[in-house]
Amino acid sequence: xxxxxxxxxxxxxxxxxxxxxxxxxxxxxxxxxxxxxxxxxxxxxxxxxxxxxxxxxxxxxxxxxxxxxxxxxxxxxxxxxxxxxxxxxxxxxxxxxxxxxxxxxxxxxxxxxxxxxxxxxxxxxxxxxxxxxxxxxxxxxxxxxxxxxxxxxxxxxxxxxxxxxxxxxxxxxxxxxxxxxxxxxxxxxxxxxxxxxxxxxxxxxxxxxxxxxxxxxxxxxxxxxxxxxxxxxxxxxxxxxxxxxxxxxxxxxxxxxxxxxxxxxxxxxxxxxxxxxxxxxxxxxxxxxxxxxxxxxxxxxxxxxxxxxxxxxxxxxxxxxxxxxxxxxxxxxxxxxxxxxxxxxxxxxxxxxxxxxxxxxxxxxxxxxxxxxxxxxxxxxxxxxxxxxxxxxxxxxxxxxxx
Numbered sequence: 001x002x003x004x005x006x007x008x009x010x011x012x013x014x015x016x017x018x019x020x021x022x023x024x025x026x027x028x029x030x031x032x033x034x035x036x037x038x039x040x041x042x043x044x045x046x047x048x049x050x051x052x053x054x055x056x057x058x059x060x061x062x063x064x065x066x067x068x069x070x071x072x073x074x075x076x077x078x079x080x081x082x083x084x085x086x087x088x089x090x091x092x093x094x095x096x097x098x099x100x101x102x103x104x105x106x107x108x109x110x111x112x113x114x115x116x117x118x119x120x121x122x123x124x125x126x127x128x129x130x131x132x133x134x135x136x137x138x139x140x141x142x143x144x145x146x147x148x149x150x151x152x153x154x155x156x157x158x159x160x161x162x163x164x165x166x167x168x169x170x171x172x173x174x175x176x177x178x179x180x181x182x183x184x185x186x187x188x189x190x191x192x193x194x195x196x197x198x199x200x201x202x203x204x205x206x207x208x209x210x211x212x213x214x215x216x217x218x219x220x221x222x223x224x225x226x227x228x229x230x231x232x233x234x235x236x237x238x239x240x241x242x243x244x245x246x247x248x249x250x251x252x253x254x255x256x257x258x259x260x261x262x263x264x265x266x267x268x269x270x271x272x273x274x275x276x277x278x279x280x281x282x283x284x285x286x287x288x289x290x291x292x293x294x295x296x297x298x299x300x301x302x303x304x305x306x307x308x309x310x311x312x313x314x315x316x317x318x319x320x321x322x323x324x325x326x327x328x329x330x331x332x333x334x335x336x337x338x339x340x341x342x343x344x345x346x347x348x349x350x351x352x353x354x355x356x357x358x359x360x361x362x363x364x365x366x367x368x369x370x371x372x373x374x375x376x377x378x379x380x381x382x383x384x385x386x387x388x389x390x391x392x393x394x395x396x397x398x399x400x401x402x403x
Contacts, residue, residue, distance in 0.1 A: 069162035082141025089121030116362035141392030188344030190309025202254025221284035310347030
């Protein structure tokens with residue numbers, strides 16, 4: 001691997017590409033600001049997608065299109081039969097429709113909802129495309145660029161799920177999405193999310209006493225879930241993040257519901273805990289009915305989120321390729337293990353994948369006070385550019401690292 005990077009860094013074309021990305025820093029920042037000011041709330045990414053699609057075409061990608069899910073896709077085609085890798089960043093933000101995304105400057109910071117996550121990733125992707133075409137790098141394999149929809153929250157990774165359902169011939173995947181230019185996520189934290197709803201006849205707290213309560217049934221389920229102790233390795237977690245129900249202090253509740261979130265890096269641990277909790281939810285309705293000797297309470301279990309888990313060896317070629325590319329540029333790589341990102345899907349499918357940190361400094365992610373400082377921000381697109389071409393190979397310069 002070291003020989004591959006030495007060959008690439010000594011090649012005049014690759015040197016020009018790296019230099020171009022640094023020189024392109026102001027243009028990258030300008031596009032980051034422009035895209036931030038195009039709102040992209042969950043399930044409403046179309047306007048921003050149109051902007052990115054136009055840029056994909058303008059900067060020379062081939063087969064530019066928007067798929068049925070809303071992902072924007074384009075290809076930088078190789079001159080040989082080398083591997084196919086994907087570089088991706090997500091279009092959507094967590095902020096609801098109507099949020100003011102006008103960028104304002106506060107000293108050295110640019111501030112606006114979504115300025116960092118993941119608009120910075122999109123801007124870096126566009127800079128890499130410009131660098132490839134400016135220098136006309138002859139890659140052996142093809143680099144697919146994907147601006148994905150639905151990464152955040154209730155989007156449930158719908159964009160990458162749809163992409164991989166239609167794109168079986170992908171050899172590796174890199175997502176640009178995270179804090180810290182040296183951060184490398186190489187495992188996928190899986191999650192299952194449910195809305196559990198209990199229903200009953202309900203009635204007056206005094207006059208109808210003896211009827212089962214939807215809230216009491218929900219309480220039994222919450223208590224049973226709270227008493228569970230999941231394994232610490234692999235890390236497995238759960239929480240009941242929202243609960244609602246009832247109509248008045250003096251009423252037997254006819255309805256109660258809560259949202260359950262279960263996470264793990266192990267598909268097996270996730271499945272086991274999920275099964276335990278769903279059984280407890282069903283038993284809670286049975287216990288409430290049995291307590292009052294009625295058959296009144298029912299439970300409805302609705303899955304509202306499903307992000308598959310996946311594990312990958314930290315010595316995998318794609319992980320070490322990004323580690324080495326970082327070192328070549330003076331970036332200290334930090335292996336972060338697992339997180340919930342677009343890379344969950346390919347890792348779960350057995351396709352090598354990592355999520356890399358964006359450039360610059362940023363904070364306040366997912367808050368109205370989100371901010372970005374463009375400090376050496378070009379280092380991230382340089383790192384991703386270098387890792388990508390190392391993985392797909394460059395004609396007459398280096399063989400693909402991906403076998």
